[in-house]
Structure formats: structure tokens, C-alpha cells
Amino acid sequence: xxxxxxxxxxxxxxxxxxxxxxxxxxxxxxxxxxxxxxxxxxxxxxxxxxxxxxxxxxxxxxxxxxxxxxxxxxxxxxxxxxxxxxxxxxxxxxxxxxxxxxxxxxxxxxxxxxxxxxxxxxxxxxxxxxxxxxxxxxxxxxxxxxxxxxxxxxxxxxxxxxxxxxxxxxxxxxxxxxxxxxxxxxxxxxxxxxxxxxxxxxxxxxxxxxxxxxxxxxxxxxxxxxxxxxxxxxxxxxxxxxxxxxxxxxxxxxxxxxxxxxxxxxxxxxxxxxxxxxxxxxxxxxxxxxxxxxxxxxxxxxxxxxxxxxxxxxxxxxxxxxxxxxxxxxxxxxxxxxxxxxxxxxxxxxxxxxxxxxxxxxxxxxxxxxxxxxxxxxxxxxxxxxxxxxxxxxxxxxxxxxxxxxxxxxxxxxxxxxxxxxxxxxxxxxxxxxxxxxxxxxxxxxxxxxxxxxxxxxxxxxxxxxxxxxxxxxxxxxxxxxxxxxxxxxxxxxxxxxxxxxxxxxxxxxxxxxxxxxxxxxxxxxxxxxxxxxxxxxxxxxxxxxxxxxxxxxxxxxxxxxxxxxxxxxxxxxxxxxxxxxxxxxxxxxxxxxxxxxxxxxxxxxxxxxxxxxxxxxxxxxxxxxxxxxxxxxxxxxxxxxxxxxxxxxxxxxxxxxxxxxxxxxxxxxxxxxxxxxxxxxxxxxxxxxxxxxxxxxxxxxxxxxxxxxxxxxxxxxxxxxxxxxxxxxxxxxxxxxxxxxxx
Ligand code: DGJ
Numbered sequence: 001x002x003x004x005x006x007x008x009x010x011x012x013x014x015x016x017x018x019x020x021x022x023x024x025x026x027x028x029x030x031x032x033x034x035x036x037x038x039x040x041x042x043x044x045x046x047x048x049x050x051x052x053x054x055x056x057x058x059x060x061x062x063x064x065x066x067x068x069x070x071x072x073x074x075x076x077x078x079x080x081x082x083x084x085x086x087x088x089x090x091x092x093x094x095x096x097x098x099x100x101x102x103x104x105x106x107x108x109x110x111x112x113x114x115x116x117x118x119x120x121x122x123x124x125x126x127x128x129x130x131x132x133x134x135x136x137x138x139x140x141x142x143x144x145x146x147x148x149x150x151x152x153x154x155x156x157x158x159x160x161x162x163x164x165x166x167x168x169x170x171x172x173x174x175x176x177x178x179x180x181x182x183x184x185x186x187x188x189x190x191x192x193x194x195x196x197x198x199x200x201x202x203x204x205x206x207x208x209x210x211x212x213x214x215x216x217x218x219x220x221x222x223x224x225x226x227x228x229x230x231x232x233x234x235x236x237x238x239x240x241x242x243x244x245x246x247x248x249x250x251x252x253x254x255x256x257x258x259x260x261x262x263x264x265x266x267x268x269x270x271x272x273x274x275x276x277x278x279x280x281x282x283x284x285x286x287x288x289x290x291x292x293x294x295x296x297x298x299x300x301x302x303x304x305x306x307x308x309x310x311x312x313x314x315x316x317x318x319x320x321x322x323x324x325x326x327x328x329x330x331x332x333x334x335x336x337x338x339x340x341x342x343x344x345x346x347x348x349x350x351x352x353x354x355x356x357x358x359x360x361x362x363x364x365x366x367x368x369x370x371x372x373x374x375x376x377x378x379x380x381x382x383x384x385x386x387x388x389x390x391x392x393x394x395x396x397x398x399x400x401x402x403x404x405x406x407x408x409x410x411x412x413x414x415x416x417x418x419x420x421x422x423x424x425x426x427x428x429x430x431x432x433x434x435x436x437x438x439x440x441x442x443x444x445x446x447x448x449x450x451x452x453x454x455x456x457x458x459x460x461x462x463x464x465x466x467x468x469x470x471x472x473x474x475x476x477x478x479x480x481x482x483x484x485x486x487x488x489x490x491x492x493x494x495x496x497x498x499x500x501x502x503x504x505x506x507x508x509x510x511x512x513x514x515x516x517x518x519x520x521x522x523x524x525x526x527x528x529x530x531x532x533x534x535x536x537x538x539x540x541x542x543x544x545x546x547x548x549x550x551x552x553x554x555x556x557x558x559x560x561x562x563x564x565x566x567x568x569x570x571x572x573x574x575x576x577x578x579x580x581x582x583x584x585x586x587x588x589x590x591x592x593x594x595x596x597x598x599x600x601x602x603x604x605x606x607x608x609x610x611x612x613x614x615x616x617x618x619x620x621x622x623x624x625x626x627x628x629x630x631x632x633x634x635x636x637x638x639x640x641x642x643x644x645x646x647x648x649x650x651x652x653x654x655x656x657x658x659x660x661x662x663x664x665x666x667x668x669x670x671x672x673x674x675x676x677x678x679x680x681x682x683x684x685x686x687x688x689x690x691x692x693x694x695x696x697x698x699x700x701x702x703x704x705x706x707x708x709x710x711x712x713x714x715x716x717x718x719x720x721x722x723x724x725x726x727x728x729x730x731x732x733x734x735x736x737x738x739x740x741x742x743x744x
Contacts, residue, residue, distance in 0.1 A: 001015070001016040001131070001132055001153055001154070001155040002014075002015055002016075002042070002132070003110045003132045003134045003151075003153065004042055005108065005110070006044050006045070008044060008045075009024065009044055009045045009046070009047055010024055010025040011023070011024045011034070011044075011045070011046055011047065012024070012108070012134060012136075013042050013046075014132070014134060014151060014153045014160070015039055015040075015042065015153070016039065016153060016154070016155060016156070016157075016158075017039055018038070018039055018157055018158040018300070018301075019036070019037065019038065019039055019153075019158040019160065019300045020035060020036070020037065020038070020039050020040045021035070021036050021151070021153065021160055022034040022035040022036075022046050022049070023076050024046070024047060024050060025105045026050070026073070027068065028061055028068070028070075028102075028104070029102075029103075029104030029105045029138075030070070030075060030076075030077075030078075030079075030102075030103065030104065030105070030138075031075060031076035031077060031105065031136065031138070031149070032050045032073055032074060032075055032076065033074040033075060033076050033184070033185045034046050034047075034049040034050060034074075035049055036184065036186070036248075036298070036300065037246075037300060037302075038246075038300070038302050050073065050074070051072075051073075051074075051187075052067040052068055052069075052072060052073060053067055053072055054066040054067045055069070055072060058071055058072065058083075059071070059083040060083065061082070061083055069083045069084075070082060070083040070084035071083055071084045071085055071086070071265075072267065074185030074186070074187065074269060075183065075185055076149065076183060076185075077089045077090060077103060077138070077147065077149055077164070077183055078090075078183055078185075078271075079091075079092075079100075079101045079102065079103060080092075080099050080100070080101070081099055081100045082100060082102065086263050086265055086271050087215065087261070087263055087271065087273060088178065089164075089178070089179075089180040089182075089183040089273060089275075090103070090147065090164075090176070090178060090179055090180065091176070091177035091178045091278070092140065092143060092145055092174050092175075092176060092177070093174060093175040093176075093177050093282070094142075094143055094172070094174050094175075095172050095173065095174075099177065101140045101142075101143065101145070102140050102141060102142070103138035103139065103140050103145075103147050104138055104139060104140070104141065105136065105137075105138055106137040106138060106139050106146075107136075107137045108134060108135060108136045108137065109134075109135050110132060110133070110134050110135075111132070111133050111135070112128035112129065112131075112132060112133075113125045113127075113128040113130070113131055113132075113133065114130075114131045114133050114152045114161070115133060115150070117163060117292050117294075117295060118292060119292070119506050119509060119510065120253075120254075120292060120294055120295065120506075120509065120537075121253050121254075121255075121294075121295075121320070121509060121536070121537045121538075121539075121540030121541065122161070122163070122253055122294075122295040122320075122540070123152070123154075123159075123161050123253070123295065123297065123315060123316075123319050123320050124319055124320075124322075125154075125319065126319070129155065130154060130155055130156075130319075131152050131153060131154045131155060132152070132153055133150060133151065133152045134150070134151045134152075134153075135148050135149070135150050135151075136148065136149045136151075139169070143168070143170045143172075143174050144168070144169040144170035144171075145166060145167070145168050145169065145170060145174055145285065146166065146167045146168075146169050147164055147165070147166050148164065148165040148166075148167075149162070149164055150162060150163050150164065150165065154315070154319075156314075157299070157311040157314065157315065158299050158300040158301050158308075158311055159297055159298070159299045159311055159312075159315050160297070160298045160299075160300075161295050161296070161297050161298075162181060162182040162295065162296050162297075162298065163181050163182075163292065163293050163294065163295040163296065164179060164180075164181060164182075164292075164293045165290060165291070165292045165293070166179060166285060166290065166291045166292075166293075167285075167288070167289070167290045167291075168285040168286060168287050168288060168289055169287075169288075170287060171287055172287070173284055173285060173286045173287065174284075174285050175282050175283065175284050175285070175495070175498070176281075176282065176283040176285060176291060177278065177281075177282055178275070178276075178278035178281065179275065179276065179281075179283065179291060179293050180259075180273045180274060180275030180276075180278075180293070181252060181254075181274055181275035181276075181293045181294050181295060181296040182250075182272075182273070182274050182275065182296045182298070183271065183272070183273050184248075184250075184271075184272040184298065185269065185270070185271050185272075186235075186248075186269065186270040186271075186272065187269055187270075188268060188269065188270065189211045189262075189264040189268045189269065189270040190237060190238065191210075191211055191235035191236060191237060191238075191248075191270070192208050192209070192210055192211075192235070192236050192237070192238055192240075193208065193209055193210070193211055193216055193233065193234075193235060193262060194206060194207070194208045194233070194234040194235075194236060194565075195207050195208075195218050195229060195230070195232070195233055195234075196229070196230035196232055196562050196563070196565060196566070197218065197228060197229050197230070198227060198228065198559075199227050199228055200227050200529055200530060200532070200549065201530060201548060201549050201550035201555070201583050202227075202548075202550065202555070202559070203227050203230070203530060203531035203532075203534065203547065203548045203550075203559055203562075203563075204230055204531060204534070204547070204548075204558075204559050204560075204562035204563040204565075205558055205559070205562050205645075206558075206561070206562045206565070206643075206645055210238070211235075211262060211264050211270065212264060213264045213265070213266065213268075214263070214264065215261050215262070215263045216261065216262050217259060217260065217261035217262075218233065218259075218260050218261075219257070219258055219259035219260065219261075219277050220256075220257050220258055220277065221257050221277055221279060221280050222257070222483035222484065223256060223257060223448070223483050223484030223487065223501055223504060223505075224255060224256065224480060224483060224484075224528055224532055224533045225254065225255050225256070225258060225532075225533050225534075225535040225537070226483075226532055226533075227528075227529070227530065227531055227532045230531075230534065230535065230563075230566070231251065231252035231254060231258045231260065231274075231535050231536070232249070232250070232251045232252070232260075232565065232566045233249070233250045233251075233260045233262075233272075233274075234247055234248070234249050234250075234305070234308070234565065235247065235248045235250075235262070235270075235272070236248075236305065240304060240305065241304055241305065242304050242305045242306045242639075242640050242641075243303075243304045243306065243683070244303060244304045245302070245303075245304050246300075246301070246302045247300075247301055247304070247305055247308045248298060248299065248300050249297075249298070249299040249301075249308045249309075249311075249312060249565075249566065250272065250274055250296060250297070250298055250299075251296065251297045251299075251312060251536055251566050252274050252275070252294060252295075252296050252297075252535075252536070253294055253295045253296070253297065253320065253535075253536040253537050253540070254275075254276065254294035254295075254505070254535065254536075254537045255505055255508065255509075255533050255535050255537035255538055256276065256277075256501055256502060256504065256505035256537075257276060257277035257279075257280045257281065257501050257502075258274070258275065258276060258277055258294075259273070259274070259275065259276070259277045259278060259279075260272075260273070260274045261273050261274075274296045275293055275294065275296065276293065276294065276502060277501075280487070280498075280501050281498055281499075281501065281502060282498025282499070283498065283499050283502070284495055284496050284498075284499065294537070297312070297315070297536075299311045299312055299315075305565070305640070306639050306640055306683065308565075309564055309565050309566065309638070309640070310637060310638065312565075312566045312567070313564075313566075313567065313568040313569070313638060314568075316536060316539055316566075316567065316568055316571070317568035317570055317571070317635070320536055320539050320540055321539050321540065321543040321568075321570075321571070322516075322540060322541075322543075323516060323520055323543065324520050324521050324523075325523045325543045325544075326543055327635070329630040329631045329634060329635075330523070330544060330570065330601040330602070330630065330634060331362040331363040331408060331474075331475070331523070332360070332361050332362050332363065332602055332603055332604075332623055332626055332627070332630075333361065333362070333363040333364070333365050333410065333475070333575075333601075333603035333604070334352065334353070334356035334361045334363070334364055334365065334603060334604045334605075334606075334608070335365040335367055335410075335477075335575065335603060335604070335605050336349060336352055336364075336365065336366055336367055336607075337367035337368065337412075337605060338551070338577050338578065338582055338605040338606055339352055339605070339606050339607035340352075340607070341369070342368065342369040342374070342375055342376055342377075344369065344390070345390060346390065346391050346392060346393065346398060349364075349366060349398065350401060350402075350405075351607075351609060352364070352607050352608070352609065353402050353405055353407055354405055355607070355608040355609045355616075356407065356604065356608055357405045357406055357407050358608075358616075358620075359608055359616060359619045359620045359623055360620055360623035360624060360627070361407065361603075361604065361623060362407060362408060363407060363408040363409070363410050363474065363475055363603075364402050364405075364407045364408070364409055364410065365409075365410035365411070365412070365475060365477060365603075366398070366409070366410070366411055366412060367412040367477065368412050368414070368479070369387075369390075370386060370387060370390065370391060370395065370411070370412070371383055371384055371385060371386060371387055372384075372385065372387060372422055372423070373387070373421065373422070374387060375387075377419075377444050377445055377446070378419065378421060378445045379419050379421035379422060379445075380419055380421070380422055381414055381417045381418050381419040381422055381424075381446050382417070382418035382419065382422040382423070382424030382425055382449070383422045383423050383424050384413065384415075384460075384463040384464060384466075384467060385463075385467075386398075394471075395411065395467055395470075395471045395473075396470050396471040396472075398471075399471040399472040399473060400472065403472050408472075408474035408475065409471070409472055409473055409474060409475075410473065410474060410475030410476065410477065410523075411467070411471075411473050411475070411476060411477070412476075412477045412479060413464060413476060413477070413478055413479065414446075414478075414479040414480060414481060415460045415464060415478065415511060416448060416449055416451055416460075416480055416508060417446045417447065417448060417449060417480070417481065417482065418431070418432060418446065418447050418449055419445055419446050419447075420445075420447065421445075424459075425447070428456075428459075430490050431449055431450055431453070431456050431459075432447040432448060432449060432450060433447070433448045433449070433450050433484055433486065433487055433488060433489060433500070433504070434447070434486050434488060435486040435487075435488040436488070436490070438486055439486070440486060441485040441486060442482075443481070443482030443483060443485075444481050444482055446481065446482055448482065448484050448504075450489050450490070450491075450500075450504070451503075451504045451505075451506075451507030451508055451511070452489045452491075452492065452499070452500050452503030452504050452506075452507055453489065453491055453507070454507075456507070457507045457510055457511050460511060461511055461514055461515065464511075464515060465514075465515065465518060465519075468515070468518075468519050468522065473519075473522060474521070474522060474523060475522060475523045475524075475525065476515075476522055476523075476524050476525070477525045477527055477546065478512075478524060478525070478526050478527060478542065479527045479528065479529075480527070480528040480529070480532065480533055481528065481529045481532075482529075483532075484501065484504070487500050487501055487504075488500065489503070505537075509537070509541070512524070512541035512542070513541065516541055523543070523544070524541060524542035524543070524544075525542055525544045525545060525546055525573055525601075526538040526539075526541070526542035526544075526545040526546070527545060527546035527573070529549060530546055530547065530548040530549035530550065531545070531546070531547050531548045531559070531563075533545075534546075534547055534563070534567070536566075536567075539567070539571055543570065543571060544570065544571050544572070544573055544601045545571060545572070545573055546573035547559060547560065547563055547572045547573050547574065547600070549583065550583045550584070551575050551576075551577035551581065551582070551583065551605055552577075552581040552583055552584045552586050552588065553588045553592045553593045553595075553596040553597070553667075553730065553732075554584075554586060554588060554667075554669060554730055555583070555584060556574065556596050556597075557596060557644040557650045557667055557669075558644050558645060560572060560574065560596070560599060560600065561640060561643065561644055561645070561650065561652070564638060564640060564652070568634075568638075569599055569600060569633060569634050569635075569636075569638050569654070570601065570634035570635060571601075572599070572600040572601065573600060573601050573603075574596065574597040574598075574599065574600025574601060574602055574603070575597055575602075575603045575604060575605035576590070576593040576594050576597050576603070576604050576605065576606070576619075576622070577593070577604075577605040577606050578606045578610070579593075586730075587730075588730040589728065589730060589731070589732075590615055590618055590619075591618065591622075591732065592667065592730050592731065592732040594622040594625075594626075595665055595667065595732040595733070595734050596665070596667065596732070598625075598626060598629070598633055598663075598665065598734070599633060599638075599652065599654075599665055600634075601634070602626050602630065602633075604619070629663060629736075632654055632656050632661055632663060633654055633663060636654035636655055636656050636657070636661075636663075637654060637655045637656075637657070637684055638652065638653075638654050639652060639653050639654075639655070639682075639683040639684055640652050641653060641664075641680055641681070641682070641683065642680065644667070644669070648668060648669050648670055648672065649666070649667065649668050649669070649678065649712075650666075650667045650669070651664065651665060651666045651667065651680050651712075652664075652665050653665065653682060653683065653684070655683075655684040655685065659684070659685060659686040659689060659702075659739070660689070660738070660739040661736070661737065661738055661739070662682070662684070662685060662691070662736075662737040663734060663735070663736050663737075664680065664682065664710065664734065664735040664736075664737070665732065665733075665734055666680065666712050666732060666733045666734075666735065667730075667731075667732040668714070668729075668730075668731045668732070669729070669730065670729050670730075671728055671729045671731065675713070675714060676713070677711075677713045678711075678712045678713050678714070679708075679709030679710060679711050679712060679713075680709055680710045680712055681705075681706060681707065681708075681709040681710075682705040682706050682709070682710055682737075683706060685702035685703075685705055685706055685737070686702045686739070687701065687702040687703035687706065688701065688702065688703075689701065689702045689739040690702075690739065690740055690742075690743035691705060691737040691738060691739055691740070692737070692738050692739075692740045692744060693710075693735060693736070693737055694735075694736040694737070694738060695733070695735055695736070697744070698744070699740065699743045699744040701743070705737070710735065712733070714731070
């Protein structure tokens with residue numbers, strides 16, 4: 001890994017074995033983008049890659065040079081309004097009303113490692129040798145606003161992290177109307193745009209389309225990253241698939257309003273912008289003040305989508321997630337939400353927990369409804385004290401009882417919200433986000449606390465910390481169940497109201513930081529009505545997140561498959577729930593529910609007392625299986641094999657680091673009559689190793705399994721089944737492959 005600056009040509013080249021990123025200081029002092037892609041060897045001069053051209057109907061910078069128009073030059077951080085008519089990365093609004101700026105190169109520095117981004121989640125290094133960071137200082141000569149562009153290249157893989165830090169070095173305030181985390185200008189638009197979109201209970205579905213002239217975008221204006229669009233984009237070549245081909249992944253480490261867009265111009269070049277949503281953002285930068293953008297991560301591969309995903313998964317698992325639980329296999333839990341909803345007593349919880357313990361479960365999680373006057377979603381949020389009518393021994397007493405059963409205890413919070421029917425709201429009616437003299441919309445009868453105010457965050461912190469200090473709590477589920485409306489904070493002046501959405505998220509990050517620092521052994525799981533805030537920003541604080549409120553195994557195939565494009569398996573909250581399922585009312589076999597949930601953190605969302613004896617035995621076996629294989633499942637190398645978006649079958653697999661064990665999940669959605677012969681061509685095995693299939697007892701070399709394939713044909717439908725149990729719709733199997741010394 002190196003970052004080289006070629007003095008004579010004024011060219012920067014960042015590279016490692018996988019990628020090269022090349023840019024130059026142009027004659028107007030702005031930065032031009034020359035190349036991002038597969039590693040190419042370094043040399044002094046790549047300036048020919050800066051194509052300029054004299055074109056009709058163009059505005060030019062220099063009177064004597066009709067080829068230098070920013071509209072036709074690929075740039076690193078384009079400004080608004082001076083010869084470039086595409087969307088800019090930055091917009092500086094000034095006291096005189098002007099929005100023109102001119103960020104010119106001043107200096108640069110190259111450091112080992114990677115600096116922290118104050119108050120924001122970001123990737124990090126554990127040793128200086130893991131990455132190099134280039135900081136390029138630009139300055140606008142009129143406003144004296146400085147912009148520092150940060151580029152980190154990691155030693156391993158094709159990932160680059162980028163962000164921008166602004167500082168007002170002038171004598172008058174300015175307002176940032178947009179401050180994107182990155183701009184990536186690419187020389188052509190021959191890409192398929194692939195996004196993860198959906199809505200509540202249908203998160204992270206893969207949607208693709210080819211790029212057309214104009215702007216295509218995803219984003220959120222809800223105050224959280226949203227169920228609708230994940231802050232993640234893939235640009236892949238039309239011929240790229242899971243196994244081969246070029247792709248660029250872009251992920252924004254941010255949990256608030258965002259925008260990711262691609263603009264194809266008239267000459268088919270492509271401008272990608274990513275950062276805080278400009279529509280809902282304006283930031284006043286007083287003299288001497290600093291503004292740091294969130295970080296964006298770019299991944300390049302020429303080895304297909306699985307390889308791109310593995311690069312993200314490894315980086316995010318090892319150098320974005322933090323703390324005690326980062327590398328640890330996750331406890332198998334039983335959450336009471338779908339078992340009881342609001343309708344529980346202490347005795348009933350103990351009953352559920354006792355049965356869970358019998359089946360080998362390790363952690364019992366008490367979900368919504370334990371506090372204040374919360375007997376439904378109309379009341380109680382904000383009053384984080386146990387409801388003693390329901391829980392006569394309080395949270396401490398309940399936690400003790402759960403621990404005595406031999407389980408760990410976990411608790412649900414929704415720290416950012418308040419019901420009007422709560423003591424907290426009655427004491428602080430002006431602590432919610434709402435616009436004076438305007439209607440206050442609610443969502444689920446609740447209102448959003450003004451987390452842009454430190455005293456609000458402090459008050460919630462005190463309540464939560466109090467409970468965590470006094471009771472034996474090992475896990476917290478941090479929920480967030482509504483989007484922001486009428487966004488306005490009562491303490492900030494008029495010209496800072498554009499900051500509130502971002503300040504809100506900074507408040508959320510601050511609360512997370514304080515709680516995770518004071519209680520480092522508590523496992524945090526983020527949640528926002530399922531996957532409404534399942535994003536890399538959250539992963540920095542909570543190493544796992546409840547991916548979706550949809551716990552149906554078949555729905556989960558698409559959701560987990562989509563999320564795996566960017567997120568590690570260890571980050572995905574996955575539970576087995578009852579049938580008929582509570583979201584789609586579908587009946588799926590118990591083994592299929594588990595076979596899908598194994599590829600995640602794994603747990604149960606039901607009352608095990610309600611299962612038959614045979615089912616309970618099966619659950620105990622599932623738990624034992626998960627305990628044996630969870631390290632592999634959660635931390636192994638993950639490959640998507642068959643897409644549930646395209647076929648009646650889906651499949652994926654994980655392979656251990658030493659390639660000695662592999663576990664394959666195969667799922668068939670509807671049963672077929674007199675079905676086809678089917679095979680799965682496996683991935684990531686060692687071609688020379690001999691693997692025993694623990695299901696069939698047969699042995700095969702890695703090369704056979706990868707090139708000839710694992711036979712999954714199932715001829716049981718349409719005739720009397722030869723397998724013990726008749727195979728039905730929603731069938732699934734787990735195959736385990738163990739490398740053996742002597743091939744059988
Ligand atoms: C939404 C979450 O996604 C559910 O799992 C559950 O915790 C409910 N909120 C509780 O209100």
C-alpha cells in the first residue's frame with residue numbers, strides 16, 4: 001500500500017495490490033479525478049487521463065483556453081456555479097447571497113493509520129500499518145473557508161474511505177448548503193445501478209436498472225436512514241455477476257438523512273455523489289468553526305459481487321464494529337415480543353425464560369412494555385422505570401431471577417421517543433422536535449425527543465445508565481419506531497434550524513458512545529421498527545441490528561440476501577418465530593425457519609412452551625447446532641450462490657478461514673412436480689482438499705464441488721416420497737462439509 005505524490009506532474013496515486021486511485025491538481029487549483037479501478041503500476045505522469053475538449057455551448061474558465069471547462073472535466077470535489085452545470089459536491093452560501101466558491105489546492109499530508117472523525121462513526125485501524133491517509137487541504141480565497149479532503153487506503157482489499165472536513169478561516173460566517181462526503185466522477189456510464197430498497201417488513205430488496213442520462217438517486221428525508229433505501233449502492237458492469245466482473249460498491253457510514261445519486265451527463269460520463277441529504281441540511285459555519293462530513297466507503301473489485309461484499313463485510317466486521325462483542329460468537333436469545341406483545345406478567349416471562357433455558361437458549365430479552373404506564377403503545381415512552389404492577393420485583397428483581405435460571409438478561413429501550421402520556425413529557429413538553437404554532441404529527445402515538453439538545457440526551461442517559469448500573473443486564477435492544485416530522489428545535493436560532501436533523505443523529509451517536517463506553521460488556525442490538533436504521537453508522541456502536549420485523553423464513557431469504565451485499569452475517573438479527581407467521585401468515589417448517597435464521601445472530605421470537613414435545617426437541621437440537629457452528633456462520637467467508645430474486649431456489653454458504661469446514665444453506669420456495677435435476681456450484685473451497693458431506697457421508701474434492709457441483713436434486717414431489725418426511729413447499733437443507741485426511 002502506498003500514497004505517492006509526483007511533484008512534477010502534481011499527481012497523487014493511492015494504491016495497494018487491488019486498487020489504484022489517481023488524481024491531479026489542475027491548473028485552476030481544483031482537484032481532477034484521473035482513475036479509480038484495478039491496481040495499475042505507478043509512474044510519474046498520468047495527466048493524459050484528464051481529458052479536456054472544446055465543445056459548443058460551454059462556459060470556460062480561461063479566456064484564452066476553450067478546452068478548460070469544469071463541465072467537461074472529472075473532478076474530486078466540484079463546486080456550484082462556475083462552468084460546471086452538474087450537481088456539485090459543495091455549496092457555500094455567503095453573507096452577500098453568493099453561492100460561488102473556488103476550492104484551490106494549498107497543501108497535503110500523508111500519515112500512517114487513520115484519524116478518528118470526532119462525534120461520528122467511521123472505520124478505524126488498530127495499527128498504523130493497516131492504512132495510509134492522505135489529507136488534501138483546499139481553500140476558497142474569498143471566504144477563506146478550508147476544505148480538507150481525507151482519503152484512506154487500507155493495506156488489504158479494494159476499500160477506500162473518504163470524508164471532508166470544513167473549517168471557516170474567514171471573518172464572516174458562511175452556511176454550507178450541501179457538503180457531500182464524496183464525489184466520484186467516472187469516465188463512462190456502462191454500469192448497472194443496484195440499490196437495496198423496500199419498506200417496513202420488506203427491507204433491503206435488490207433493485208437494479210441501467211443508468212440513463214439524468215440523475216438517479218436514493219435517499220432519506222425521514223431523520224433516519226430508512227426502511228425505504230439503505231445507504232448503499234452498487235455500480236456493476238452489465239456482465240458482472242456474483243463470481244466475476246467489475247463492480248464499485250459505495251456505502252455511507254451514516255444513520256440520518258442521506259442522498260446517493262448518479263448523474264449521467266450528455267457525454268456519458270458519470271458523477272456519483274454521496275453524503276448528507278442536501279434538501280434537509282444547512283450548516284452555519286461561524287468563524288473558526290469546523291464541520292466534519294460522515295465517511296463514505298468505496299470498494300472496487302474485478303472479481304464479482306461476492307468479492308465486493310466480502311470486502312465490505314470484513315472491513316465492517318473488523319474495523320467498523322467495535323468492542324467486546326465484535327469478534328465474539330453472539331448469544332442465542334429468546335425475545336418475548338411476538339410471544340406476548342404487551343400482554344405479560346412477571347410469572348409469564350419466567351415461564352418463557354425457563355423453557356428457553358431448557359432448550360439451551362442463553363439470553364432472555366424482555367421487549368417493549370416493561371416501563372412506566374406502558375400497557376399499549378399509547379403511553380409510557382420516556383419513563384424508563386419498571387412498571388411495578390407488572391413486574392413487582394422491578395427490573396433488578398426480574399434480572400436476578402433470569403440469571404438464577406442460568407440465562408443472561410436483555411432489555412428493550414426506545415430512548416429517542418416520548419409518549420405525551422408520560423411523566424417525562426409532562427415535565428418537559430418542549431423537549432420534542434416540533435415547530436411552534438404548527439400541528440405536531442405523531443407516529444404510533446409517539447413524538448421524537450430533541451436529541452440536538454445536550455440536556456435531553458443527558459436526561460435519557462441518566463435514566464438508562466441508572467437501570468444498567470443497578471440490574472444485571474447483558475444486552476440492550478435499542479429501538480426507534482417513527483420518523484421525524486415538523487423538524488424544529490426550540491433552542492437553536494433561526495439560521496441554525498437546517499442543522500437539526502444532523503444534530504439529532506449526532507445526539508444519538510453521543511448517547512450510544514456514552515452507554516457503550518460505560519457498559520462495555522453489554523451487547524447492543526440496534527433496531528428501528530426492524531430495519532429502519534440498519535446502516536453502517538449503527539454498526540459502529542451496536543455490532544448487530546434487528547434487520548426486519550418480518551420473521552417469515554421465505555421473506556427473510558430476500559432480505560438477508562440483499563443485506564449481505566454490504567453487511568456482515570454477524571450484524572444481522574435473525575429469529576425463528578411461530579407459524580402461521582405474524583407478518584405474512586405463512587406456514588413454513590420449523591427446520592426451514594431455523595435454516596434461514598442460522599445465517600445471522602440467531603434466536604427465537606416465540607413462547608417455546610407452546611410448541612409440541614417433538615418441536616421442543618427440534619429446537620434444542622437447533623440450539624446445539626448453532627452453538628457448534630455459530631463462529632463459522634457469523635464470521636466465516638460468506639458466498640451467495642443462488643438468488644431468491646431470480647429462481648424458485650435460493651442458496652448461500654460460509655467457509656471457514658482455513659477452508660476446512662463449509663456450511664451450505666439451500667432453500668426451495670415452492671415444491672415442484674417431477675422436478676429438474678439441480679446442482680449448486682460451490683465457492684471458496686480448497687480445490688485439493690477432500691470434503692466429507694456429513695449428510696450423505698460421501699467425499700468429494702473441493703474442485704469437484706466447485707466445478708461439477710453439489711447435487712441438490714429432489715425427486716420426491718409428484719410421487720410417494722422416498723424420504724422419511726414428505727417434502728413440502730418451503731423446504732430447505734443445511735449441508736456441512738468437513739475436510740478429511742483420507743478421502744472416503
Ligand atoms: C419494533 C421492533 O422492530 C419490534 O421488534 C418490537 O421491539 C417492537 N418495536 C416493540 O414495540
